[in-house]
Amino acid sequence: MKVSFFDTKPYDRSYFxxxxxxxxxxRFHEFRLNQETAMAAxxxxxxxxxxxxxxxxxxxxxxxxxxxxxxxLRCAGFNQVDLxxxxxxxxxxxxxxxYSPHAVAEHTVAxxxxxxxxxHRAYNRVREHNFSLSGLVGFDxxxxxxxxxxxxxxxxxxxxxxxxxxxxxxxxxxxxxxDWARSNAVSYVPxxxxxxxxxIISLHLPLxxxxxxxxxATAFARMKPGVFILNxxxxxxxDTTALIASLKSGAIGGVAMDVYEEEEGxxxxxxxxxxxxxxxxxxxxxxxxxxxxxxxAFLTHEALGEIARVTVENLVNRSKGLPxxxxxxxx
Ligand code: NAI
Numbered sequence: 001m002k003v004s005f006f007d008t009k010p011y012d013r014s015y016f017x018x019x020x021x022x023x024x025x026x027r028f029h030e031f032r033l034n035q036e037t038a039m040a041a042x043x044x045x046x047x048x049x050x051x052x053x054x055x056x057x058x059x060x061x062x063x064x065x066x067x068x069x070x071x072x073l074r075c076a077g078f079n080q081v082d083l084x085x086x087x088x089x090x091x092x093x094x095x096x097x098x099y100s101p102h103a104v105a106e107h108t109v110a111x112x113x114x115x116x117x118x119x120h121r122a123y124n125r126v127r128e129h130n131f132s133l134s135g136l137v138g139f140d141x142x143x144x145x146x147x148x149x150x151x152x153x154x155x156x157x158x159x160x161x162x163x164x165x166x167x168x169x170x171x172x173x174x175x176x177x178x179d180w181a182r183s184n185a186v187s188y189v190p191x192x193x194x195x196x197x198x199x200i201i202s203l204h205l206p207l208x209x210x211x212x213x214x215x216x217a218t219a220f221a222r223m224k225p226g227v228f229i230l231n232x233x234x235x236x237x238x239d240t241t242a243l244i245a246s247l248k249s250g251a252i253g254g255v256a257m258d259v260y261e262e263e264e265g266x267x268x269x270x271x272x273x274x275x276x277x278x279x280x281x282x283x284x285x286x287x288x289x290x291x292x293x294x295x296x297a298f299l300t301h302e303a304l305g306e307i308a309r310v311t312v313e314n315l316v317n318r319s320k321g322l323p324x325x326x327x328x329x330x331x
Contacts, residue, residue, distance in 0.1 A: 001025070001319035003072075004041040005048045006033035009268065011299075012050075012074070015308040021316045032264070038062035046070035046315055051077060051295065052264040057085040064089045070318050074307045075298070077234060078330055079207045086331040093331040094324050096310045098153050100303035105157035107297035108202060108232045111256035115228065115291045116141070135288075142166040147198030149191070149214070150205030150233070151177060158202055159186050170194050173205075195222040200230065207234035217242040226253035232297045235261040240280050247287050254289040258297045267294040 001024050005012065008028045020026055027044070031037055033053035039062065041047045047068055049055065055063075055071060060082060063071070071086065073095040086093050114120055117138040125132070144167055148159045151173040159169045169186045176188045195201065201223070205211055215229065216239040229252060231238055240261045246252045260267065262278055276282050284290050298307075314324050 001046060001315060002044040003027070003046045003048055003315060004029060004044045006031065006037070006040075006053050007050045007268070011304060015304040016048075016312065019305075019308045019312050021312060023319050024312065024315055033059065035059040035062060039066065041068050042066040044068055046072055046318065048072045048074055048311060048315075049080070051075050051080060052267070053080055054264070055081040055086075057082050060085045060089055060091060064091060070094070070315070072311050072314055073330075074311050077206060079234065081330070083331050091331065092318065092324070092329070094311075094314045094328045095330055096307050097327050099298065099306040099310065100300060101153035101157050103300040103303040104154045104232055104297040105161060107258060107293070108154075108158050108204075108230055108256075109161050111232070111258065111291055111293065112141075112200065112202075112228065112230055115254045115256040115289070120291055121288065144168070144199045145170060145197055146200040146202060147172070147194035148186075149173075149194065149201065149203050151180070151186075152204060154232075155202075155204030156180060156184075158204060160184055170198060192222060195219055196224070198227065199224060200228040202230040203233045203237050205233060205237070207236050212236050213239040213242075215239065215243070217245070220246040220251065223251070225251055228252075228254045228256070230256050232258040235259040235263055240284070244280070244283055247290065252289075254291075255284075255287075256291040258293045258295055260284075260292065263295060 003024055003026050005026060005028045008030060013028050016026060029040055033047060033049050033055065035058040038059050041063055045068065047063060049071065070092045076095060076097050078095050081093060083093060118136045122136055142165055146162050146167050146169055148155045148169060148171045151171045159171060163169055163184055170189050171186050172189060172191045172194045181188055214237050220242055243255065260281060266278060310325060310328060314328055317324055
């Protein structure tokens with residue numbers, strides 16, 4: 001089976017090459033998949049894509065026309081694929097639903113600790129031999145209230161870690177798990193109550209038509225003054241323009257994000273020698289209380305190994321006419 005990999009970096013190749021089966025012929029492309037680049041998969045049986053590839057109807061039609069019959073997402077989120085179009089074309093689509101929820105939860109907590117205790121600023125200061133502590137005051141997490149929006153795999157682990165700090169954990173999810181909440185001393189509350197009572201709000205839900213800009217000006221207006229926002233889920237869950245307005249007014253105390261609304265074409269790239277063309281991202285980067293990482297929450301050895309293992313197993317199963325692994329099929 002011939003497979004074209006898009007938007008690949010050296011770390012993708014090394015993990016996939018390590019576990020690739022003899023029956024697979026892998027081609028790695030550095031550029032992203034979209035309707036303009038779909039022709040690069042010509043003659044292949046499958047494509048393997050990541051979070052910022054764009055598989056809209058026209059891209060899927062081109063893939064199909066060139067012989068591709070399977071799309072393997074090497075990520076959990078699937079908002080970048082038009083699943084209705086894939087089904088209509090008879091393309092199989094798989095994903096890796098849970099490669100390491102711990103990796104993402106732990107990165108969320110790392111961002112919170114760094115943001116609150118200003119580790120990013122302290123690190124730079126000390127390297128410049130500036131040992132002053134002015135402006136580095138944080139707060140104890142112990143005893144504070146955190147609101148977890150979305151209590152799936154990642155949200156639950158994040159909640160449990162933060163319970164370990166002695167925080168009060170509120171949660172909102174349209175499909176709550178009462179047993180889990182009881183055994184971890186977490187309280188489910190309505191969404192607006194979570195916004196109103198939390199000192200820290202952390203997003204762990206998928207991007208869908210109904211969750212687009214979940215945190216908008218109305219939501220920000222409900223929040224406590226000085227609230228911290230954490231987003232390791234998807235950039236478009238937050239209205240960045242409204243976020244910037246609330247940062248400028250001082251209503252928001254800090255923001256840590258691993259994802260950004262318009263991250264495609266920017267995140268994962270080394271643009272250090274270029275002029276950044278995104279004025280909104282440029283503005284965000286000027287705030288001392290905004291900490292941004294470039295969609296790296298998943299980036300652990302364990303997660304990369306698991307992503308490669310599950311994806312390769314599904315590709316091999318497809319080539320042998322065997323069923324895909326449980327829980328990985330989207331279309
Ligand atoms: P999951 O599917 O296990 O859990 C998602 C939860 O969100 C479910 O419990 C669902 O009921 C809930 N939910 C759906 N709509 C909601 C709403 N309107 N309000 C509140 N909750 C809602 O997903 P998992 O594995 O926990 O991942 C969460 C998100 O993390 C993914 O959707 C993905 O976007 C993101 N992610 C980010 C990564 C990164 O590297 N930054 C890596 C992996 C995932």
